[in-house]
Amino acid sequence: MNTWSHAFTAPFTAAGRAALVPPPPWHYAGWLLNVAFEHEAAGAAALVPPAAGRALGRGCVHFADWQACTDGHELLDPVLAQYRETIVVLELERPDGSRCNYCPAIWVDQDISLLRGLLQGWPKKAGSTWLTRSLPLAHPAAAPLAAGTRLGATLAVRERRLLEARATLTGAPGRPLGFLALPTLGAVGWPDLRQPGVMPEPRLLRPDIRDRIGSGWHAAEASLQLLAHPHEELDALGAVRAVEASAGWIGISVAGALDA
Template identity: 75%
Template sequence: MTTSTWINRGFTAPFTATGISALVPPPPWHYAGWLLNVAFSFAPECAWPLLPPALGRVVGRGCVHFADWQACTDGHELLDPVLAQYRETIVVLEIERPDGSHCMYCPAIWVDQDISLLRGLLQGWPKKIGSTYLTRSLPLAHPAAAPLRVGTRLGASLAVKERRLIDAQATLSGENGKPLGFLSLPTLGAVGWADLRRPQQMPEPLLVRPDIRDRVHSDWHAATATLQLHPHPGEDIGCLGDIEAGEASAGWVGITVAGARDADG
């Protein structure tokens, strides 16, 4: 049975003739946010459960991004901020593709907003619900503002199903930083949906990359950092084992997602 004669105006469910109830409208989606980025290293052989072998060779480097975002389509969400604001934690791993190029792959990401969760799944970013907190830097010379200067300390944490999963602390060095993780390399994800008409058959994920445009950013502020990954009974990311924090940076970025492309397109 099909619904081809039904005038549906919802880009995502719920599908209705008005489209008002749709959780996510079509792109472009515009994002601006404050990010703390912490690079890390790990034993490459530990990552095999997290990504398809066809991607290429895991090089043993990754990044955790703690992000405080504001997002919109035509801008109306900015007048109703509950639709626009959310926080998330993103984990990406660096891959050397078969052609020798490098990219990032997102095996795990947690967010606190259903709109963002569905946008992520459509892009191949496997979002789940989690609770992220990170220190905000405010443009004030005040003890509570965490101003962007030498010695300022920042913290971030992620809890999933009320269990702490990731902790980070960073101290600004006063030096220029750089973009890390998905801010520095193209990032791939896997899109796949189960078909309950064939519950015994696993989905065959398709590798895609978001079509990111109109990137803008502030200066990146370098930091030294610590990063800790805690055991969790419901998350595969723990298979990375002992991770070692590397360089870190903090700053603001804005991007627009216009859609998605095939991974090799």
């Protein structure tokens, strides 16, 4: 057992204070715009490990504005706590007939979140997410949670826009969608640079999510556009069509991960 370093992740130091990510539990609270979509099911074979299951032709994009912490000290230094990200999940039927999601792509603007995701099997990369916030004010700039309010969200990766969404709140209650509705799998696999010609063999994990709390979801009508990108592979899904959307706040805690 290592008795010198108290770091959960690199850099490994005696005190562990410089470690990028401390051990779980990790607590998250955020504002999300969720857009469920249909896609060409056959195209998902290029993005989903066969062991995960069979794609059903449905998925969801989550545009998220998060605040996260461990013991709460990050809330006093918010550069450690706040970030935005875009999450793509695809709905699958597992070999046993159950249903789940798989995360083939996710982009974030903060390194702490990026590494937390990789440890869970969520393949985070750097990207720039912007989304309209709803604020608790009856004011034109506040995007209040009321019928007719319009919301927008975009994702740019390597200075090229990849996803665009537009939504209009209907005033009706909404539903949890995507990873908010079904367990979501990820794949963890690290190369061994002592054998650079050998590809890693990913294993499937799902986050151990606890203490979920929400404010209620607000239904929306939405559009979603997936743009061509020279370095990303989401275009394997073919044409995408938004079928349902919701917006709201959610809080969750991740205690660790479980074998899928």
